[in-house]
Amino acid sequence: MVVGVNDAERIVPVDITLFHAEWVKPALTANGLRSRLYLTSTDFAPEGRETLRAPFVPLQNDNNDMLMQRFLSESFVLEEVLFLSALNVARQVARTRGRRQTVYMVGFDFRPDAGASEAINHDYAPGNSADRFFRISMQEFFFLNCLYMLKDSDLDVVHVGDRSFSQLSAEDLNRRFHVSRDRTSRRSADGVQVTAELTTNHFGDRDRLERMIRAARAAGADHVKLQKRDIESFYTPDQLASPYVSPFGKTFGDYRRGLELDRDDFAFVDGLCRDLGIGWFASVLDRPSFEFMLQFDPAMVKLPSTISEHREYLGYVASNYRGSVVLSTGMTGLEYEKWLLGSFVHCRNLYLLQCNSAYPTPNSDCNVAVVRHYHELSQANPRIVPGYSSHDFGWLASSLAIAAGGRMIEKHVKLGNTDWAHFDAVAVDLTTPEFRDYVTKLRETEEIVGSAVKKVNASEHHKYRIAA
DSSP, X not given: OOEEETTGGGTSOEEEEEEOOTTHHHHHHHTOOOEEEEEESSOOOOTTSEEEEOOEEOOOTTOHHHHHHHHHXXXXXXXXXXXXXXXXXXXXXXXXXXXXXXXXXXXXXXXXXXXXXXXXXXXXXXXXXXXXXXXXXXXXXXXHHHHHHTTTSSEEEEEBSSSTTOSBOHHHXXXXXXXXXXXXXXXXXXXOEEEEEOTTTTTTOHHHHXXXXXXXXXXXXXXXXXXXXXXXXXXXXXXXXXXXXXTTEEEHHHHHHHHOOOHHHHHHHHHHHHHHTOEEEEEEOSHHHHHHHGGGOOSEEEEOGGGTTOHXXXXXXXHHOOSEEEEEOTTOOHHHHXXXXXXXXXXXXXXXXXXXXXXXXXXXXXXXXXXXXXXXXXXXXXXXXXXXXXXXXXXXXXHHHHHTTOOEEEXXXXXXXXXXXXXXXXXXXTTSTHHHHHHHHHHHHHHHHOOSSOOOOTTOOOSSOOOO
């Protein structure tokens, strides 16, 4: 969970934003709302976002002791020293979860001379430099006081920075969460995310699964995607009993059960991906699988085209999940799109991936222009992320999707060919350089597309200048 103060969501999306100052409202509105809940003392009430009100208590010279007393009490107010209120939110989370919570204090360097984040291209906060210096620098005193007060509490507060009391540097934090500088820049809010879709081509074999994940990471993918289905309820008894020859048995049920990953397998995937610094998520094809996946606290789940007619289940996810949802739109039209936009209003981001469900997809049916339509939807609703799920051969359609505004590209991958498995002609073989070359083409496309802001580049010069 990420808790932000003031307009910090302009730097990174957050779950809860706390503020009391009026200047924060235009800052949030101008940059697009990126928080799930706003906790404020103002009249801020953005449409489609949850808002809670709390009283604001300004800081005065003679009530410093009262501030710390309130911090230790059960009451909640918005303090002028906002990080104290944010820590109180963390304490409420600890109580609700019934376990100790680690809080990483990121961005609190207490140095007004350090300036704003490079993501802040316009500062909405009023006040002169002397006033700002006083307000920011004096907060270090309260922070040190707070660390003392929280000893042996349900919060373990870790300050990230370069102060004498810092427990982690920014580099240490990145290493702990496996984020390198180049991958941070690549996976920015506007960057293209490449997903290696493993499907069930791991065949339920953990060694094979690990090889695929490592190969996808080495090729430059941002995510790997798996699948999860409840075999006994997803298929009919007749389907499960039908003949099918595989190493797992003689029926289709034997085959499908052999391909499924269990809890230990997903825990292994989670740990491996953390170690490698690559994201992972899964297609959840039914409600039992969705409920199963929640134990891993996923930031993202996918609902594939194959279940687009399962409206009751899709509606359940829309009502009960607050992370990001990836939806491929194969075999659907505008009616489905309208239903999605009206139903998935609570998720953090809604990834709409243009897709054709034919394997392979003929060039005439790729319809990459739909990605441009999704991009236009995202201009009116920043929660929407346009993308493309590639079932076609090669890289060209995927590159064109990026040029059309796509910000997530998904490609099927496999590890060699197997005669008994389902035929996956469009999957790129990870035992060859093909997927690495595919990702390289997409990165080149991303670089060539560049920015939509027209400007003079450093590489340009006038051949014929007008004399002064």
